[in-house]
Amino acid sequence: MPHLRRPRRLAVLTVAASLLVLPLVALAPLTAGAAPAPTAAGVGLADKGGDADPGDDPANNTKADLNLVTGSLPSLQAGQEGWVSLIWSAGTDVCDVEVTTKSKDVVVTYPTNTGDFSSLYINNALAETNTDYTAFKLTAPAAAGSYPVEFEATFTRLKDSATLKKSDNLVHKDVDNCSGSSGKVKQTINLPVTAASGAAVSLQTPSLQLKAGAPSWVALAFKGNAPGLENFRVTVTAPAGFEVVYPGDGTSSGLAQGTKLGVGVTDSTGVRITAVTAAAGTYQLPVKATWTGGSFTGTVTVKVVP
The missing domain is CATH 2.60.40.10 (Immunoglobulins)
Known part of the structure; x- marks a missing residue:
């Protein structure tokens, strides 16, 4: 044959x-x-x-x-x-x-x-x-x-x-x-x-720039440093003058490549942020990631330009 x-x-x-x-x-x-x-x-x-x-x-x-x-x-x-x-x-x-x-x-x-x-x-x-x-x-x-x-x-x-x-x-x-x-x-x-060392998750997007009044979809990248990061979800707290929207008008955003953040893997999540009434300047937006059995809290620096 x-x-x-x-x-x-x-x-x-x-x-x-x-x-x-x-x-x-x-x-x-x-x-x-x-x-x-x-x-x-x-x-x-x-x-x-x-x-x-x-x-x-x-x-x-x-x-x-x-x-x-x-x-x-x-x-x-x-x-x-x-x-x-x-x-x-x-x-x-x-x-x-x-x-x-x-x-x-x-x-x-x-x-x-x-x-x-x-x-x-x-x-x-x-x-x-x-x-x-x-x-x-x-x-x-x-x-x-x-x-x-x-x-x-x-x-x-x-x-x-x-x-x-x-x-x-x-x-x-x-x-x-x-x-x-x-x-x-x-x-x-x-x-x-x-052995894994340091925090289980690290935020890889330290800063963003937005135009005042213009809705912008942005990507927030995270790197996994420990096993077990299943059902990974992200939320961003909008301070006064800002609006945050998640895909599908949901309550949080997931990863681009799946529900799990692997060890040594960098993946991103998308959110829409609008500086509705916020004046030009620099702001700190709290970012929270959650997964089965754990969570991470960080901040992203947002610069609003006219």
Whole structure:
């Protein structure tokens, strides 16, 4: 049965995330190499017994493995989630690469287009000595520490070295006949988790400027510094001469990206503020954020101009 390429992973990775660690080397597609230069007799080097696929050793076809190059994971704050990547190098030509994880404490989410595993970014095949990466979203536990995460890769070693060459552009080429001996490798990497510090929430919008008498929708940004900021809502107290309106004429405003403010994530909420009768000058408007089990109070400086 023909081997079908799965959708690319870039579309998944560009979804908003609190952390994105992508290796630059993996972002550049493998480009097709130039054909062997003809000899004086007009015959290519490969036709005279030269190596048409440098770096490919047919002796590895039944024994070599996929090798995990990445040896560490980036540190996350307690409760933080983010996309991370692992770089892999092929010890032989491989296909049908699938990587799964096990962890007692760290929650792992796979790209939506693969579901219960992660595969390589460019293609799920990889030529000998080439590199590519897999992506995972990790959610750190609520307590600081070092937590082991096991990564297991399964793959098929291509029995025919001619099927896949190092110079093949796997953005456009698929391995239609993925057959050979099966392989499996496991490696455990610890995820370092640091404790949250400071206030659970910080207001990232210290000041605003409004034109007197003109209704203005403004964005107030908040950063989450602790886990558990669910059902996040914001209110602004209007002093004399001001009017505050919330979306949908509600009693408070929610976040732009959802109901939860994640650890290390900055999100904003919108309110309409009008300096109805307030004279030109500088004012302090109280701002309050609430979430399940907690609250934050701050102020935003508003400058009213004629």
